Amino acid sequence: MMKLILSVLTIALVQAASIAQYTFSAEKMAPCTEIKNQQKTGTCWSFATTSFLESEAIRMGQKDIDLSEMYVVYNIYKDKAANYVLRQGKANFSQGALAHDLIRAVDKHGVIPESVYSGRDNKVESYNHSELEKGLKGFLDGIISANKIDSYNWQNAVEAILDVYMGDTPESFVMGGDMKMTAETYARKLKLDVKDYVNLSSFSHHPFYNSFILEVPDNYSNGSFYNLPIDDFMNTIEFALMEGYTVAWDGDVSEKGFSSKNGLAILPVTQSKEQWTKPVIEQKVTQQSRQDDFMSFNTTDDHLMHMIGIALDQKGNKYFIIKNSWGEISDYKGFLYMSEAYVRAKTVAVLMHKDAIPASISKKLFTSNK
Numbered sequence: 001m002m003k004l005i006l007s008v009l010t011i012a013l014v015q016a017a018s019i020a021q022y023t024f025s026a027e028k029m030a031p032c033t034e035i036k037n038q039q040k041t042g043t044c045w046s047f048a049t050t051s052f053l054e055s056e057a058i059r060m061g062q063k064d065i066d067l068s069e070m071y072v073v074y075n076i077y078k079d080k081a082a083n084y085v086l087r088q089g090k091a092n093f094s095q096g097a098l099a100h101d102l103i104r105a106v107d108k109h110g111v112i113p114e115s116v117y118s119g120r121d122n123k124v125e126s127y128n129h130s131e132l133e134k135g136l137k138g139f140l141d142g143i144i145s146a147n148k149i150d151s152y153n154w155q156n157a158v159e160a161i162l163d164v165y166m167g168d169t170p171e172s173f174v175m176g177g178d179m180k181m182t183a184e185t186y187a188r189k190l191k192l193d194v195k196d197y198v199n200l201s202s203f204s205h206h207p208f209y210n211s212f213i214l215e216v217p218d219n220y221s222n223g224s225f226y227n228l229p230i231d232d233f234m235n236t237i238e239f240a241l242m243e244g245y246t247v248a249w250d251g252d253v254s255e256k257g258f259s260s261k262n263g264l265a266i267l268p269v270t271q272s273k274e275q276w277t278k279p280v281i282e283q284k285v286t287q288q289s290r291q292d293d294f295m296s297f298n299t300t301d302d303h304l305m306h307m308i309g310i311a312l313d314q315k316g317n318k319y320f321i322i323k324n325s326w327g328e329i330s331d332y333k334g335f336l337y338m339s340e341a342y343v344r345a346k347t348v349a350v351l352m353h354k355d356a357i358p359a360s361i362s363k364k365l366f367t368s369n370k
Contacts, residue, residue: 008012008116017022017079020278021277021278022264022278022313022314022337023314024277024313024319024329024337025311026309026310026311026313026321027242027309027310027311027312028241028242028244028271028309029309029310029311029321030055030058030059030241030244030245030246030309031050031058031059032051032054032055032058032246032308033058033065033066033199034054035323035324035325035327035328035333035334036051036069036128036325036327037127037325037326038127038326039326040126040128040129040130041095041125041128041129042094042095042096042125042129042176042367042368043069043070043073043127043129044303044305044325045097045098045101045218045250045304046069046070046072046073046076046097046102046252047069047304047325048099048248048304048323049099049102049103049226049248049306050067050068050069050102051247051306051323052072052099052247052248052306052351053067053102053111053190053192055246055306056353057190057191057192058165059244059245060190060191062142062190062191066114066115067111067112068111068112068114068116068117069114070119070127071109071117071169071183072102072105072106072109072111073119073198074119074162075109076097076105076106077136077162078155078159079101080097080220081093081136081140081155081158082093082155083220083329084137084144085140085144085149085165087145088144089140089141089144091220092217092218092220093136093137093220093337094133094139094217094218095129095133095198096217096218097220098214098216098218098221098223098242098304098349099248099250099304099349099351100197100199100213100221100225100273100351101220101221103194103197103351104201104223106187106192106194107190107194108185109184110182110183110184110185111186111187111190112169112173112186113173113175113186115159116170116173116313117167117169117170118167119167120166120167121164121165121167128327129259131165132162132166135165136158136161136162139157139158139358140154140158149283154351168320169185173285191205191329194210194302196353196354197351197352197354198351198352198353198354199214199223199225199226199350199351200226200227200228200236200288200350200351200352200357201214201226201227201228201233201348201349202227202228202229202230202232202233202290202348203227203290204287204291205295207227208225208227208229208332209226209364209365210226210227210229211224211225211226211227212224212225212227213225214348214349214362216300216301217301218301219301225349225367228361229285230286230290230344231359233347234343235361236352236356236357236358236361237307237320237347238310238348239356239358240356240357241308241309241310243356245355246303246306246307246308246352247306247350247351247356248306248350248351248352249304249307249320249322249343249347249348250297250301250303250348250351251299251301251302251346251347251348251349251350252298252300252301252302252303252346253302253303253346254300254302255267255342255346256271257271257342258273258342259276260326260329260336261329261330262276262330262335263331263332263335263337264276264336264337264338265322266280266282266338266341267282267285267339267341267342267345268280268281268282268283268341269281269282279314279315280315280334282341282342283340283341284341285345289345290346291338294348299345299346299348300348305322305323305324305325306322306323306324306325307320307321307322307323308322308323309321309336311337313337317339317340318339318340319337319338319339319340320338320339320340321335321339322335322338323335324336
């Protein structure tokens with residue numbers, strides 16, 4: 001069972017850690033579980049959002065929590081396969097998805113502990129879904145090319161392929177000695193209510209304080225996002241973290257200022273070697289500049305991570321503490337610091353508990369969408 005990273009210990013680690021002349025102090029940080037590694041898979045969305053749900057469970061009083069990321073991935077592959085076939089190949093089929101897809105999967109299929117299902121047929125080998133993805137897509141393309149489908153056997157074949165590569169998912173499992181549970185009953189035990197979670201974004205090509213379908217390839221299920229002006233969006237994220245909630249973050253990590261090796265995500269005015277050794281002046285980000293970057297594909301939906309707190313550097317600049325899913329890399333052992341400018345510019349969307357939204361903003365959002 002994964003050990004819980006207690007907030008007191010984590011804060012001590014964060015305060016002690018530094019890269020050269022960078023020194024950070026945590027203003028607020030919620031407890032989270034240990035760093036994991038998605039390895040050679042495009043399943044960051046599951047690792048990030050599972051970590052988010054683990055922190056939610058901890059916030060509500062659960063202990064020794066370690067959920068299976070791959071149980072959800074298995075079920076999403078099945079969902080994406082059905083979507084791809086029914087749309088006759090005119091849909092995205094890949095390893096990627098978004099945070100709300102995990103929430104939907106939990107609603108439909110529940111969750112199970114990592115100890116029950118690892119998602120690896122051979123527990124020694126690392127995760128690698130390259131062959132699985134190509135094999136599934138090739139099979140589905142073959143089914144579609146038949147023009148007429150005479151049976152539901154292809155769906156059973158999809159499950160058979162998943163079973164070979166990931167292992168068969170259990171119908172039930174035993175916890176607490178002799179307590180038999182299903183994935184659905186376990187989700188209820190953890191008090192995870194999917195209706196509590198909302199998607200937020202900030203783009204001006206849709207009306208603010210209304211919901212819209214986010215136009216990124218991995219939004220294969222056409223999920224809706226509430227749209228906020230960038231200042232309200234940032235205030236909401238900060239408010240949530242300061243109130244002890246965490247946030248599932250989705251954004252662009254292709255910038256030169258993003259370095260998992262250095263544990264930093266920054267947006268310097270000028271790129272230099274100096275930016276990795278001490279705080280530098282960062283770009284001013286406006287609603288228009290982030291919109292321009294999104295429309296020109298300079299900001300893309302690259303990666304999902306788990307936002308767990310807020311810190312300040314030695315000059316008082318604000319950073320967001322991020323839990324990544326690439327293993328215990330950098331001096332921060334898999335965590336990184338993302339500057340306020342970077343979050344403002346390169347966040348595509350977030351998922352959070354609806355109670356984590358400030359009352360004034362929540363009223364505008366949910367009143368507009370009745």
